[in-house]
Each structure stands twice: as C-alpha cells, then as structure tokens.
Amino acid sequence: MAAEFDLVGVVENGRDMVEAARGLQPDAIVADITMPLLNGIEALELLRKEGIETPVVFLTMHREVDYAITALEAGAAGYVLKHSAPDELVRAVHVVLGGGTFVSPSLAGELFQATRARSREHGEAAVALSVRQHDILRLLADGKSAKEIAKALDISSRTVEFHKYKIMESFGLKNGAELIHFAIKRGIARP
Structure with a gap:
C-alpha cells in the first residue's frame, strides 16, 4: 500500500x-x-x-x-x-x-x-444503536451495573444511564427485562 x-x-x-x-x-x-x-x-x-x-x-x-x-x-x-x-x-x-x-x-x-x-420492523427503520449504545447494552445484558460499565468504558455513570434511557425510549422498551430481551433478539447478548 x-x-x-x-x-x-x-x-x-x-x-x-x-x-x-x-x-x-x-x-x-x-x-x-x-x-x-x-x-x-x-x-x-x-x-x-x-x-x-x-x-x-x-x-x-x-x-x-x-x-x-x-x-x-x-x-x-x-x-x-x-x-x-x-x-x-x-x-x-x-x-x-x-x-x-x-x-x-x-x-x-x-x-x-x-x-x-x-x-x-415497526418503528425501527430509522433507529439504529450507536456503537456506544451497543457496548452499553451488551454490558447491561451481561449483568453489569451502570457504575461497572462506566468504569469499563471510561465514561460517567450518568452517561451510561442516559444511553440506557435513550435506547429504551427509542425502541419503546418499558423496563430492564424488555431491554435484555431486546438485546438477545438483536444478537447483542446471548440468552
């Protein structure tokens, strides 16, 4: 090259x-x-x-x-x-x-x-996860706390919570269980 x-x-x-x-x-x-x-x-x-x-x-x-x-x-x-x-x-x-x-x-x-x-898919055509959201969702699905994720990604816990909220809002998810199911469905986490 x-x-x-x-x-x-x-x-x-x-x-x-x-x-x-x-x-x-x-x-x-x-x-x-x-x-x-x-x-x-x-x-x-x-x-x-x-x-x-x-x-x-x-x-x-x-x-x-x-x-x-x-x-x-x-x-x-x-x-x-x-x-x-x-x-x-x-x-x-x-x-x-x-x-x-x-x-x-x-x-x-x-x-x-x-x-x-x-x-x-309903309502998801224009919505995509950012790389940061993908990483946070994967770690949440792995059972990590916001504090643990913040430390692993070198960001604040508040930023983790913000991204979690944005993911839930964007995809109409109501709680943590729906968030984990969503992560599994998208192939981001294993069942």
Whole structure:
C-alpha cells in the first residue's frame, strides 16, 4: 500500500483523528471503530458536523452488521473487515476516492438482508444503536451495573444511564427485562 498511497499521518485515538483531519486535510481516512477517547464513529460524526467530508473507511474487527449499519449511517464510505485486508483495503480506498462506497463482500449480503429486515420492523427503520449504545447494552445484558460499565468504558455513570434511557425510549422498551430481551433478539447478548 505504501507505493500506491502517501501516508500523511497516523493517530492513536479518535480525538487525534479529528485534529489530524482538520490540519492535514487528507484525501481519505482509514480508521478503526474501537479507538480510545472517542471511538471512530463518534469521530466521524464530529467531522461531519464540522462540514469535513473526507471519505472514511473503517478497517475493523467488528463483523457485526449493526456496527456496519451504524458506521454507514454516520457517513462512512467504506467498511473493511481486518481479516480481509490488505487487498480489500486497497480496493476500498480506490472506490471511496472515486466517490463510491465499499463494504467487504463477506459482509455485504448480510448487511443487505439486515437492512431489508430493519425496514420491515415497526418503528425501527430509522433507529439504529450507536456503537456506544451497543457496548452499553451488551454490558447491561451481561449483568453489569451502570457504575461497572462506566468504569469499563471510561465514561460517567450518568452517561451510561442516559444511553440506557435513550435506547429504551427509542425502541419503546418499558423496563430492564424488555431491554435484555431486546438485546438477545438483536444478537447483542446471548440468552
């Protein structure tokens, strides 16, 4: 890849990614979803709010379709699974530089099916979990307290409660049992 593209910067967290994008103005950004301080999707959302339209390709280990949907809804131009790299990554960068969207073929069919299924579900067509909400829901379903989740994700307990409330409100869930059932139904937690 080095011969084909010029690497203009490397960052270690989501906040630095936003700063680098502002300063370096790259033609494309390759990022991970799981980054400290600000995850990749949150960093992408911040870039879009600032009007920075640099195409972002996520190179990630997250094979779950919900992550891909959330990334694409946030404005990602590509979603490449790490086990597929480097060939797919090079193709993805070429596609997004040409104005297209690229998703790892091994995930594309599943993504299409999930998108169709979502559009059929009552009231859920326009609602997707953010990566942070997905992580919090998974940990809640694993029986963790808000305090334990806050410590694990390096956020406040209040932020955990806020996300829990937003998930319940968005999907019409009335209590913790419905929340756990929802997590199992979505494949976020095991029964």
